[in-house]
Amino acid sequence: MAHLDLEEQEQLDQLKHYWNQYGNAITWILIVVFGSIAAYNGWQYWERRQAAQASFLYDEVERAAGSGDAARVEQAYKDIKDRFGRTTYAQQAGLLAGRVLVERGKADAGKSALQWVASDAKDEGLQAVARLRLAALLVDAKDYDGALKQLNAGMPREFEALAADRRGDIYNLQGKKDQAKLEYMKAWQAFSADSQYRPLVEVKLTALGVDVQTLKPAGETAKS
Incomplete structure (x- = not known):
């Protein structure tokens, strides 16, 4: 038993020595790791919340477009662009607003919406659609x-x-x-x-x- 107690004491002493030498570094590594996990989870939550709010505003753009109310379309599009411009919903709203505003005689506002999507959209497909529509408008304007x-x-x-x-x-x-x-x-x-x-x-x-x-x-x- 005394032999076992001596071995345990030696192991404990080694552990204390190791912790004294590396404990601070291990603590900081753990702080960084768990901090990164927390930050990632927080970012994911923020992204989901942004998408949910943007979805609500996109629905407003759709309703305004369905009613043919150009003023409401323009305002709803401005709201989603200003608040959630990084989201796909905002960029889809830009395409929809661009079409409706042009159809309702607001060519400059429609072109502006399409130009924003063509320049700033993260999705290449949405950018391409915006460029094709914008090109058609520019052809009409010679x-x-x-x-x-x-x-x-x-x-x-x-x-x-x-x-x-x-x-x-x-x-x-x-x-x-x-x-x-x-x-x-x-x-x-x-x-x-x-x-x-x-x-x-x-x-x-x-x-x-x-x-x-x-x-x-x-x-x-x-x-x-």
Whole structure:
């Protein structure tokens, strides 16, 4: 028993020595670790709370849009943008507000909403939609250079065909037929064979004197 007591005392002495040497460092490491966990949990809670509040304001934008009240749409959009601009709800609200405000004759306010989404949205898909819509508005205003700037700002792969089609339209309007053909061909090749947009691009190519049959792979041509 005395031998066991001596061993226990030696282990206890070693533990005390170890703690005296490293105890402060271990304590600070634990503080950092548990502090990080607490901060992460707090951040998650804050994000969920922000999303819930933003969702409520987005519903208000939707209701205002459904009623066609441009003033309410503009105010609701401003509220969600100012308070929860980092959320996806705010960026979706920008797309919705942009469309409704333009339809209701507030073109400048609509463009501003779309420009904000195109510039500041975190989601690349939302950015792409905003740029495509903004480009269409700029084309209507005959600001072709501005429209091309939006379309050339970079698009996710799934939006490249639409962007090429829009660029083709712009070059066609400018009388730049060769550049229009190139963009339409890019669009035609990027759209899948069963895409509803492909026949529309084919019509544009045909009008410019391009035989779309020559663009089809051999197997697709034979099937046609």
